[in-house]
Structure formats: structure tokens, C-alpha cells
Amino acid sequence: MNKIYNPTQQEWEEILRRPTQSVSDIEGTVDTIFNEVKTGGDVIVKKYTTEFDGAILDELLVCPEEIAAASKAVSDDLKKAIQLAKSNIEKFHAAQKTTRLEVETQPGVQCWQEKRPIQKVGLYIPGGTAPLFSTILMLAIPAKLAGCNKVILCTPPNQFGEVNPAILYAAQLCGVTQIFKVGGIQAIAGMTFGTESIPKVYKIFGPGNQYVTVAKQLATKYGVAIDMPAGPSELLVVADETANPAFVASDLLSQSEHGVDSQVILVSTSESLIDDVEKEINKQIKKLPRAAIAEKSMANSRLILVENDQQAIDLINEYGPEHFIVCMQNEAFYVKHIQNAGSVFIGNYTPESAGDYASGTNHTLPTNGYAKQYSGVNLDSFMKSMTFQKISENGMKNIGNAIELMAEAEGLQAHKNAVTLRLNSIKKQE
Structure with a gap:
């Protein structure tokens, strides 16, 4: 490690520099693979899985028999440890639930906020030298607590086309909908566009190497949200x-x-x-x-x-x-x-x-x-806040004139007219 004594503030930028490649060093590769997956689907995903992971796959989807075998391969002690972690993670994230927030901003003007789950989410779980089955707990548990309908998972296989048993055990324990043997850029591209096998999702979660991080950032260009740039x-x-x-x-x-x-x-x-x-x-x-x-x-x-x-x-x-x-x-x-x-x-x-x-x-x-x-990821990461409002006749009388004046000042006559028609209707009834 490098020892640095009493650096000046002018030196901080240099000594705190991360050892990461720039986006420009990586995005060419990411762009190429994204474009190929977008048009070629499963065939291209399998091609890059062979190239990067050494695995030749007939099917991308993990079958029930593989999940059952994985559960038997995980020791009872590890299962107990995973279940203890699951319990604590559930407690902490369940406590983050909030109730409907409702406010009467003016008499007759009711405004409220409710949260709805993101319906389709994709989880990326690194494999490679460290199969991070713990990350499944961190992502799938809040996803299920939030009420996400579809929770899919992508993780790279080994050269024999196998997924680490602890990953499969944790995924089924936490209610993951489907598990795919896909890693790297091609996994993010698959969840971004959808393929014959991999569903398109609305938001992608999970850490990864610098290529995965740039791939997630590129996914946002195609209407898919991400949790954060996590490299x-x-x-x-x-x-x-x-x-x-x-x-x-x-x-x-x-x-x-x-x-x-x-x-x-x-x-x-x-x-x-x-x-x-x-x-x-x-x-x-x-x-x-x-x-x-x-x-x-x-x-x-x-x-x-x-x-x-x-x-x-x-x-x-x-x-x-x-x-x-x-x-x-x-x-x-x-x-x-x-x-x-x-x-x-x-x-x-x-x-x-x-x-x-x-x-x-x-x-x-x-x-x-x-x-x-x-x-960091939390329960709200898997939800959207939606606002609602309901205005009574009395409420419209209380705020209508303000809306008219503001709309007219912005030159938006149709906006003003939508209020004027209602105010006139109320006057006729009185």
C-alpha cells in the first residue's frame, strides 16, 4: 500500500483516484454486444457466453431439476446461515414500508401519495471468482416485499454450464421467478431488450465489474432504469x-x-x-x-x-x-x-x-x-411513488382562480379554459 503523509487539499484528487477504466475505454465493446443481442437474441447471448465463460449451452433457463440438485448440494450449516441472514434482511427492509400519505392542501382539495411495485425487475448476480449468492438476498428479498410480479436473475455459468449451488438455493429461497445462465454485458443486454428466453425488464439491479457497470448505464438509453452505477x-x-x-x-x-x-x-x-x-x-x-x-x-x-x-x-x-x-x-x-x-x-x-x-x-x-x-438499494428502490388528487366543487372554487391566472401568465389558454369551464358550471348550479 502507498503511504501518504499530510497531503494538501490540492493533492486529494490525485491520491483518491479510483483504479477504474474510463467509460470510453469500454463502451465500444458494450455497444457492439448490445446491438448484436438486440437483433440476434438468444443465439448471440449463447455465443458470448461461450466466448467469455467457456460454456456451451443448449438452454439459458435453469431447470427445476438443477435447482433441486443444488439444494441438496448446499450444506445444512450454510442453509441455516443463509436463512438467518434472510430473516435479518427481511426485518430491516420490511420496516421501511410506509403508509399512504394524505393531505388536504385546501378545503376540498385532497392530495395523496401511494407506492406501487415495479412489475418486472432483473437481478444481476456476479459469478466468476466469487459467486455472490449473498447479493440475491439483498435484491430478491426487498423485491418480493415490494410486491414485484416478475423477478428474474442472470448469473454467469462455469465452463461446464453450471451455476453455483448456493446461488440457485438462495434464489429459490427468496422467490426468484426465473434464473438464467448468462453473465456480463450479454446478460444486461438480454434484460434490456428481451430475447426468446430472457424477459425484458423495467429496472436492473446488481453489482458487477466495469463492463457490467457500463452496460447498465447504456441500458438507460433504451428505457430501462438501473439501481445505480455499482462497479x-x-x-x-x-x-x-x-x-x-x-x-x-x-x-x-x-x-x-x-x-x-x-x-x-x-x-x-x-x-x-x-x-x-x-x-x-x-x-x-x-x-x-x-x-x-x-x-x-x-x-x-x-x-x-x-x-x-x-x-x-x-x-x-x-x-x-x-x-x-x-x-x-x-x-x-x-x-x-x-x-x-x-x-x-x-x-x-x-x-x-x-x-x-x-x-x-x-x-x-x-x-x-x-x-x-x-x-444504496432499499425497499423503495423496487417501488414507484404515485400521486393522486381529488377536488370537490368547493375545492375548485378555492384554487380555480389561481390556476386561471397562472395559466394565462404562461400563455397556455387551454389550461385556463379547463378550469374556467368548471367554475362557470359551478356558478350555474348555485
Whole structure:
């Protein structure tokens, strides 16, 4: 990791730069595959599944027999762990339900807001080196709580055309409607346009690599919404001498093992803490099965010493981390003043891994600085707010003249006339 001591604010942009390719480096490939899938459907999806995943598929849809076999292949202990996580995630997201909001803005003018589920949603679940079955819980559970009618899932198969058993088990446990053996750009394109097998959806959810992220952004050009631009994972820890260096190092390594383009950052007011964490990283990384990935990720990462809490929080808000861990004596200061973060973890015994799996919060979060303007996935992500209004004769009398005056001032005579006709009708009845 790169050590940086007391950087000036002018240096922040450079030292906080993410190790991601620009959209222009990727969009040509994404455009090509999108255009091919749009016209070629399943044939093209299968072609790219063979090219990128090495799998030759007859069918894209996972059949019931495969799901049944997967359930048997998952250990009872893992099933219990998944069910515990499911229970906590359901509790937290069910608590986010809101009731109808109703207001009488003027006598006789009733306005209210109700929420409706998005009818068709698509979930993208990364496979590859880390099959993220936990992400299914984070997406399918709120989708079902929201009442989405169709919840489809795309995930890349291995070279034998198989999907990880835990992914299939979690998907059926959480009520996914259909599961497809499709990953990468071709999966996003399939859910965007629809193919002979894959239904077109209204909104796409889920993390992925940089190609998937750009593909999701391109999907919005074709009338499909997305949860957020969620690319390579990242973590920022702020810690001082009250933190446990071994804990901090383990948290940094937990994110670095996601992929070579992941980024982790430690910000500290204590130089000795930085040194101790660095020693722990070098010690712990040797024991990781994914050490090679973590080592490459660490090359993108930073250990930053700052002078005080205010400088630390200003730098952190400028970065806008996906995950933010606070291990500071003055933790209340950071909780109060953090403005830009996807999810916040407080104290020495709150690892980021808890949010990834089983505490109940959602782990599908904005990356690459998008925490400055995007929320993480929540129950409302799967719903739309609709407004309603009903105006009585008395209500029209109360607001009608204001509408007429405003419409006339904007030069929209038909708008004014729609009100004038009603007011005249009311006068005739009186």
C-alpha cells in the first residue's frame, strides 16, 4: 500500500483516484454486444457466453431439476446461515414500508401519495471468482416485499454450464421467478431488450465489474432504469490509536480480495496506527487463498495520515466511499458529519463483512464516488411513488382562480379554459 503523509487539499484528487477504466475505454465493446443481442437474441447471448465463460449451452433457463440438485448440494450449516441472514434482511427492509400519505392542501382539495411495485425487475448476480449468492438476498428479498410480479436473475455459468449451488438455493429461497445462465454485458443486454428466453425488464439491479457497470448505464438509453452505477468494491476506514490494528487490516483485506480493481483506503490521525496496520496486512495477506488478487488490489490502495478529525472527514466526504468504517475515539463526530457514504460501520466490533451478509442492511451500494448523489438499494428502490388528487366543487372554487391566472401568465389558454369551464358550471348550479 502507498503511504501518504499530510497531503494538501490540492493533492486529494490525485491520491483518491479510483483504479477504474474510463467509460470510453469500454463502451465500444458494450455497444457492439448490445446491438448484436438486440437483433440476434438468444443465439448471440449463447455465443458470448461461450466466448467469455467457456460454456456451451443448449438452454439459458435453469431447470427445476438443477435447482433441486443444488439444494441438496448446499450444506445444512450454510442453509441455516443463509436463512438467518434472510430473516435479518427481511426485518430491516420490511420496516421501511410506509403508509399512504394524505393531505388536504385546501378545503376540498385532497392530495395523496401511494407506492406501487415495479412489475418486472432483473437481478444481476456476479459469478466468476466469487459467486455472490449473498447479493440475491439483498435484491430478491426487498423485491418480493415490494410486491414485484416478475423477478428474474442472470448469473454467469462455469465452463461446464453450471451455476453455483448456493446461488440457485438462495434464489429459490427468496422467490426468484426465473434464473438464467448468462453473465456480463450479454446478460444486461438480454434484460434490456428481451430475447426468446430472457424477459425484458423495467429496472436492473446488481453489482458487477466495469463492463457490467457500463452496460447498465447504456441500458438507460433504451428505457430501462438501473439501481445505480455499482462497479468495483471499495472501503475506507478511519481509525486512530483506539482501533485494533489487526481488525483494521482484516477489514481492508476483506474488500481487497473482491477483485484486482477494488480499492481500500485507511485514513488516520495516528502514524503509529498506520505502521501497525501495515504490519498486520503483510502478516494476514499471506494466509489468504485469494492473496494474489488482494496483493494487486493493495497496489491501488492508500494509507493516509492526516492532522486532525476535521481534515479527515473533509477528505472522506470528498472521496464518498461505498463502505465506511469508523474506529475512532471521537466516533460521534464522524457519524454526525459524514455526508457521502454508501453504508457506515461504527466501532471495533462492526466489520464491513456484517453488512455484506447478515446484519440486515443492504450491501448493494454506490461506488466510484456515486455515494455523493445515490442511495444504496432499499425497499423503495423496487417501488414507484404515485400521486393522486381529488377536488370537490368547493375545492375548485378555492384554487380555480389561481390556476386561471397562472395559466394565462404562461400563455397556455387551454389550461385556463379547463378550469374556467368548471367554475362557470359551478356558478350555474348555485
